[in-house]
Amino acid sequence: AEPERAGGGRVPVAVASENGLAAVARAVQRMEAGLTPVEAAVDGVALVEADPEDVTVGYGGLPNSDGVVQLDACCMDGPTMRAGAVAALEGFRHPARVAYEIMRRTTRVLLVGEGAARFATSLGFEAENLLTERARKIWLYWRGQMSAIDDWMATPDLIGDPDVQWFIREHGAIAPHGTINLCAVNAAGDLGGTTTTSGLFFKIPGRVGDSPLIGAGLFVDNEVGAAGSTGRGESVIQIAGAHTIVELMRAGASPRDACLGALDRLVRATRMPYLLDAEGRPNFDVKFYAVNKAGEAAAAAIWAGGKFAFCRAGEEARLMDCASLYPAPPPWLPQV
Numbered sequence: 325a326e327p328e329r330a331g332g333g334r335v336p337v338a339v340a341s342e343n344g345l346a347a348v349a350r351a352v353q354r355m356e357a358g359l360t361p362v363e364a365a366v367d368g369v370a371l372v373e374a375d376p377e378d379v380t381v382g383y384g385g386l387p388n389s390d391g392v393v394q395l396d397a398c399c400m401d402g403p404t405m406r407a408g409a410v411a412a413l414e415g416f417r418h419p420a421r422v423a424y425e426i427m428r429r430t431t432r433v434l435l436v437g438e439g440a441a442r443f444a445t446s447l448g449f450e451a452e453n454l455l456t457e458r459a460r461k462i463w464l465y466w467r468g469q470m471s472a473i474d475d476w477m478a479t480p481d482l483i484g485d486p487d488v489q490w491f492i493r494e495h496g497a498i499a500p501h502g503t504i505n506l507c508a509v510n511a512a513g514d515l516g517g518t519t520t521t522s523g524l525f526f527k528i529p530g531r532v533g534d535s536p537l538i539g540a541g542l543f544v545d546n547e548v549g550a551a552g553s554t555g556r557g558e559s560v561i562q563i564a565g566a567h568t569i570v571e572l573m574r575a576g577a578s579p580r581d582a583c584l585g586a587l588d589r590l591v592r593a594t595r596m597p598y599l600l601d602a603e604g605r606p607n608f609d610v611k612f613y614a615v616n617k618a619g620e621a622a623a624a625a626i627w628a629g630g631k632f633a634f635c636r637a638g639e640e641a642r643l644m645d646c647a648s649l650y651p652a653p654p655p656w657l658p659q660v
């Protein structure tokens with residue numbers, strides 16, 4: 325893959341998944357205004373968490389197989405190495421903010437489910453129904469067309485519904501996903517990051533992916549850099565993805581080479597036949613994002629064609645090409 329490196333100056337820099345264009349711009353503004361990188365990151369992704377159009381994060385996120393939106397998120401602060409996380413949280417649109425409060429107000433890292441919700445309520449976060457009409461219709465469609473031997477059908481009005489048609493166009497008829505990861509570094513070289521998601525579409529209730537797991541969906545080390553992931557979470561967990569990237573950077577790799585190195589490890593660890601295509605390559609995608617202390621940033625994907633969001637102080641936020649292990653977009657991705 326062609327090198328895709330960005331940054332290099334000692335000014336605030338933010339890097340995020342493709343859905344994070346507005347979020348990286350906001351994170352950089354917030355760092356310029358004096359927020360720490362982790363605060364700026366959590367504030368940046370709040371835009372995406374609140375956006376009902378993004379069906380992969382926060383409010384409007386697609387639900388689990390029961391039709392319930394369960395959110396995962398974490399954040400990590402480089403200077404203190406403190407972290408906070410929530411998993412399978414129901415009813416709060418800003419799980420990254422709840423994770424931040426766990427980091428700030430407790431001596432613990434990860435709260436899940438009911439306990440995480442009670443924690444959020446105790447701090448005045450407002451509980452609400454996160455399942456939008458659009459997400460509900462898409463879930464009904466999914467339930468209706470999953471199997472010919474269960475009790476549910478996808479009726480023609482559902483299949484023809486504009487929201488369902490949009491979903492089929494954008495995400496394919498089956499099982500894709502999304503998330504936002506945002507990593508940030510300020511002018512002092514301090515680092516922070518966050519990852520927030522509604523997880524895999526229609527997941528098993530209670531399933532937790534990589535996003536809220538420190539070392540998998542996010543890792544920050546103020547001596548080195550920050551890294552995070554989107555894509556098939558189980559594969560990221562199995563190689564401790566974000567931690568692996570940071571360790572490769574510690575050993576001297578650029579953010580780009582560190583992301584590619586971790587992906588190479590992930591691909592070599594992908595051995596189960598149900599995860600492989602006819603040529604023995606992963607039949608899913610993972611993207612890794614990284615920024616180092618000097619403000620160099622990059623992202624890499626298993627499959628070519630991916631973008632990431634990047635912003636450096638004084639410049640417009642922009643989308644850039646991810647480096648990749650394999651040169652062509654996978655045949656199983658929806659052709660749009």
Ligand code: ASP
Pocket residue numbers: 500501502503521522523524532533534535553554555556557558
């Ligand atoms: N990594 C997320 C998860 O496994 C999903 C995604 O980013 O697509 O929950």
